[in-house]
Amino acid sequence: MAPVVHFRAAVALAGRFPALAGVDLSLHPGEVVVVVGANGAGKTSLLRACAGLLPVTSGTAEVLGIDLTTDHTTVRRHVGLLGHAAPIYDELSAAENVRFSVRALGLPVARADEALERLGLVGRLRTTPTGRLSAGQRRRVALAALVARRPALWLLDEPHAGLDAPSRDLLGNLIAEAATDGAGVLLSSHEPELSVPLSDRVVVMGGGRITSDSPGGRRPNLSAVPAADSPPEPGTMGAWHVA
Amino acid sequence: MWRDAVLVAGKDLRIEARSRVALWQVVPFAILVLVLVAFAIGPNESDLRHAAPGIFWIAVLFSTVLSIQRSVAVESGEGTRDGLRLSGIDPAGIFLGKAAAVGFQLLVLQIVLWAGVTFLFDVRVHIIWLAVTASLLATVGLACAGVLYGALSAGLRVRDTLLPLLVLPVLAPVLLAGSKAWQAALSTHAGTGAQWLRLLIPFAVIYLVIGVVLYGPLQEAA
Numbered sequence: 001m002a003p004v005v006h007f008r009a010a011v012a013l014a015g016r017f018p019a020l021a022g023v024d025l026s027l028h029p030g031e032v033v034v035v036v037g038a039n040g041a042g043k044t045s046l047l048r049a050c051a052g053l054l055p056v057t058s059g060t061a062e063v064l065g066i067d068l069t070t071d072h073t074t075v076r077r078h079v080g081l082l083g084h085a086a087p088i089y090d091e092l093s094a095a096e097n098v099r100f101s102v103r104a105l106g107l108p109v110a111r112a113d114e115a116l117e118r119l120g121l122v123g124r125l126r127t128t129p130t131g132r133l134s135a136g137q138r139r140r141v142a143l144a145a146l147v148a149r150r151p152a153l154w155l156l157d158e159p160h161a162g163l164d165a166p167s168r169d170l171l172g173n174l175i176a177e178a179a180t181d182g183a184g185v186l187l188s189s190h191e192p193e194l195s196v197p198l199s200d201r202v203v204v205m206g207g208g209r210i211t212s213d214s215p216g217g218r219r220p221n222l223s224a225v226p227a228a229d230s231p232p233e234p235g236t237m238g239a240w241h242v243a
Numbered sequence: 244m245w246r247d248a249v250l251v252a253g254k255d256l257r258i259e260a261r262s263r264v265a266l267w268q269v270v271p272f273a274i275l276v277l278v279l280v281a282f283a284i285g286p287n288e289s290d291l292r293h294a295a296p297g298i299f300w301i302a303v304l305f306s307t308v309l310s311i312q313r314s315v316a317v318e319s320g321e322g323t324r325d326g327l328r329l330s331g332i333d334p335a336g337i338f339l340g341k342a343a344a345v346g347f348q349l350l351v352l353q354i355v356l357w358a359g360v361t362f363l364f365d366v367r368v369h370i371i372w373l374a375v376t377a378s379l380l381a382t383v384g385l386a387c388a389g390v391l392y393g394a395l396s397a398g399l400r401v402r403d404t405l406l407p408l409l410v411l412p413v414l415a416p417v418l419l420a421g422s423k424a425w426q427a428a429l430s431t432h433a434g435t436g437a438q439w440l441r442l443l444i445p446f447a448v449i450y451l452v453i454g455v456v457l458y459g460p461l462q463e464a465a
Contacts, residue, residue, distance in 0.1 A: 079329070083322060089317065091258040091262050096257065100250070
């Protein structure tokens with residue numbers, strides 16, 4: 001089966017600096033890969049490159065069979081990115097935000113309603129402008145929009161941030177279901193104790209490269225995972241680099 | 244593209260209806276401009292009547308800048324900006340939708356200002372078709388050019404101060420042609436008023452076409 005993500009020596013620039021400095025990564029349908037690494041290691045850049053938001057300038061970079069070095073915009077409608085900032089409008093309610101996201105792809109609105117229910121966004125939470133919701137609730141709205149779109153590639157940047165314990169459990173279930181349905185999931189995390197159990201593989205990034213690739217899930221090798229706040233290695237990208 | 248445009252326009256207008264920025268900030272600002280410029284001209288009724296079209300369009304022009312800034316601000320956050328790029332919506336549809344939303348707000352604003360001009364300066368529009376046509380064409384031009392330059396400045400930290408510098412000189416032809424057409428519409432004979440529509444038509448068409456073609460690349464660059 002063709003990989004969902006196929007990167008070989010992929011380089012992407014953030015301004016003048018290489019955000020990705022030769023990434024080698026493959027992600028297959030139904031696979032969950034967790035990306036860990038220190039701040040500035042390139043985790044967010046990798047996710048943004050896969051989403052077509054950060055152009056890959058050299059190497060091989062294919063997502064869902066689309067060559068990102070020649071066309072980085074077509075892939076966008078096929079992926080779902082949950083970034084640090086929730087892609088939602090404060091003045092609109094959860095229902096309006098998720099429906100907008102679904103209608104943009106020409107999908108039936110019923111999908112939005114299903115996703116809202118699945119994320120527990122019912123009653124007042126469904127109709128209140130999202131600007132008045134808590135950070136965790138806003139995160140759930142963004143997650144509902146992603147679930148409703150049912151992308152072939154899930155890109156989750158620190159998805160556990162701001163979520164309470166039940167929401168974290170729900171997120172784990174959603175990731176497992178997406179993988180069962182054949183979607184690829186690429187997840188960056190500073191919380192390996194939460195994310196590694198969900199994963200098939202754990203890759204470690206440093207200096208804009210993948211430095212190790214080990215099994216995850218039932219065979220976690222947490223000792224191989226560096227602490228979230230460990231400093232970048234000498235000679236690698238530090239805090240100046242857009243992660 | 245048209246479906247996307249309707250979706251984006253609906254979203255922007257709904258946000259505007261909730262935030263009420265246009266109602267509580269843009270409209271009062273436009274009325275304030277009307278009153279302040281009238282103060283500056285003085286109490287002579289003849290002078291005020293003569294200047295009324297120019298004052299009207301100056302108020303519309305300044306208010307356009309505020310409306311554009313607001314339109315850009317809706318997607319100024321990293322999350323919403325990326326969200327729109329990842330939404331799958333055709334950039335041309337985004338441009339048309341945002342321009343339609345701004346244009347609708349400007350039309351409502353002009354109706355309010357029209358009433359204000361009539362009340363404050365005691366002027367009457369005698370050739371309604373000329374005034375309405377000029378307003379419609381100018382609105383299309385203002386909205387399209389404004390949204391285009393809004394996209395140009397969107398990613399910049401200094402966008403709020405840069406946007407007026409970029410957009411006001413570009414919109415000067417609308418100020419000129421709109422004022423002249425309205426001057427004719429206030430008189431009892433169309434005169435050269437209709438000729439000024441010939442300036443507004445290409446302005447609107449050119450910025451409409453440029454916006455549809457260039458909005459995508461500008462969005463990426465921002």
